[in-house]
Amino acid sequence: MNVEHAQNHTENHAIYSAGYQCPSNIALVKYWGKKSGGVQLPANPSISWSLGDLYASTVVHAMPRENDQAFVFTLGGVSKASFEPKIASFLTKIASDCPWLIDFTLHIDSQNNFPHGTGIASSAAGFGALGLCLAHIEQLIHGAPALDGRVNNMDFWQRSSYLSRIGSGSACRSMFDKPAVWGLSEAVNGSSDLFAVPLDGEIHPDLQGWKDVVLIVDDGEKSVSSTDGHALLEAHPYAGARFGQAQKNLGLLVEAMRSGDVQRFIAIVESEALQLHSMMMTSLPYYVLMRPNTLAIIEKIWQFRESSGLPICFTLDAGANVHLLYDGKIDKTLMNFVNTTLLPYCKNGQYLCSETGKRPVAIV
Ligand code: PMV
Numbered sequence: 001m002n003v004e005h006a007q008n009h010t011e012n013h014a015i016y017s018a019g020y021q022c023p024s025n026i027a028l029v030k031y032w033g034k035k036s037g038g039v040q041l042p043a044n045p046s047i048s049w050s051l052g053d054l055y056a057s058t059v060v061h062a063m064p065r066e067n068d069q070a071f072v073f074t075l076g077g078v079s080k081a082s083f084e085p086k087i088a089s090f091l092t093k094i095a096s097d098c099p100w101l102i103d104f105t106l107h108i109d110s111q112n113n114f115p116h117g118t119g120i121a122s123s124a125a126g127f128g129a130l131g132l133c134l135a136h137i138e139q140l141i142h143g144a145p146a147l148d149g150r151v152n153n154m155d156f157w158q159r160s161s162y163l164s165r166i167g168s169g170s171a172c173r174s175m176f177d178k179p180a181v182w183g184l185s186e187a188v189n190g191s192s193d194l195f196a197v198p199l200d201g202e203i204h205p206d207l208q209g210w211k212d213v214v215l216i217v218d219d220g221e222k223s224v225s226s227t228d229g230h231a232l233l234e235a236h237p238y239a240g241a242r243f244g245q246a247q248k249n250l251g252l253l254v255e256a257m258r259s260g261d262v263q264r265f266i267a268i269v270e271s272e273a274l275q276l277h278s279m280m281m282t283s284l285p286y287y288v289l290m291r292p293n294t295l296a297i298i299e300k301i302w303q304f305r306e307s308s309g310l311p312i313c314f315t316l317d318a319g320a321n322v323h324l325l326y327d328g329k330i331d332k333t334l335m336n337f338v339n340t341t342l343l344p345y346c347k348n349g350q351y352l353c354s355e356t357g358k359r360p361v362a363i364v
Contacts, residue, residue: 018136019059019364022129033233044246045183052358058129128174131164161195204260216350
């Protein structure tokens with residue numbers, strides 16, 4: 001970044017604005033544990049689908065700074081003090097990457113189209129959208145054509161992913177319509193620990209157009225945050241084995257997605273979800289985020305798959321809710337199954353639906 005350039009603009013009292021709608025995402029191979037010696041670097045590669053219908057919409061106006069205020073944050077136009085520490089910490093962490101920030105007060109307004117606290121990775125959508133806005137403003141300040149110029153040898157999407165990663169690791173995977181891979185893997189060209197990349201090559205048609213129904217089992221605060229959960233991997237007796245398994249699973253999953261091996265895809269995705277929760281249950285101190293209805297739903301999904309032979313599987317985030325993934329072609333049958341069989345296990349009958357594989361949209 002050219003600091004001198006940014007300062008010239010500040011003297012002109014220019015205001016720079018950007019806005020993005022950014023999807024959440026669901027990991028198929030999970031990121032759980034960080035490498036030491038960097039900011040938010042993954043201990044193993046992960047891969048996800050974006051959830052285009054569950055998104056954050058964020059608008060940022062960068063105003064020339066007149067005091068020491070780095071940012072003003074509103075959630076749908078209303079001040080939200082509880083969000084401020086996370087944003088302040090994020091802006092501090094990216095300060096050396098974005099020296100232009102010192103000259104501006106960022107007016108950030110953000111809003112999710114899904115309820116906060118439903119266990120959906122709201123930080124992924126939120127930091128994804130914020131990373132996109134900052135990368136865009138940076139290009140405007142830089143004088144490069146938006147979405148085109150390179151900053152620190154990264155293109156716009158890589159730079160957005162890079163900045164988002166520092167806010168929330170999983171956020172860096174929200175930038176692409178193709179499956180997003182974050183973390184070095186021999187199986188994926190161009191993969192990096194610093195930002196996510198879209199999976200190279202063709203994806204088999206049988207593994208495109210899948211959808212996700214998020215079955216809300218618990219909408220309360222998690223007993224252990226993701227940040228604390230990641231940290232518990234540092235002294236975890238099985239950490240090395242888990243990171244090795246995730247590396248291997250990523251290679252196998254990518255192969256299955258390219259060849260259309262749906263059975264193998266299902267087996268890896270479900271195993272990854274259970275490995276994630278096994279790591280939680282074997283951390284010290286140990287903890288359990290699944291609830292009785294999480295397991296009840298998983299068993300119902302298994303029974304339904306056994307009897308119907310349909311391409312469906314479950315995965316889990318770091319929480320009690322179940323993501324039911326299925327080929328979009330069986331939408332009607334699947335929603336019938338959800339409404340007749342799974343609804344009683346959902347808290348207040350709540351679930352959220354999304355297509356997979358949509359990319360962010362500029363809204364300003
Ligand atoms: O991005 P974080 O720090 O909230 O970590 C999220 C980790 C999981 O959602 C559990 C898995 C993943 O890869 O998204």
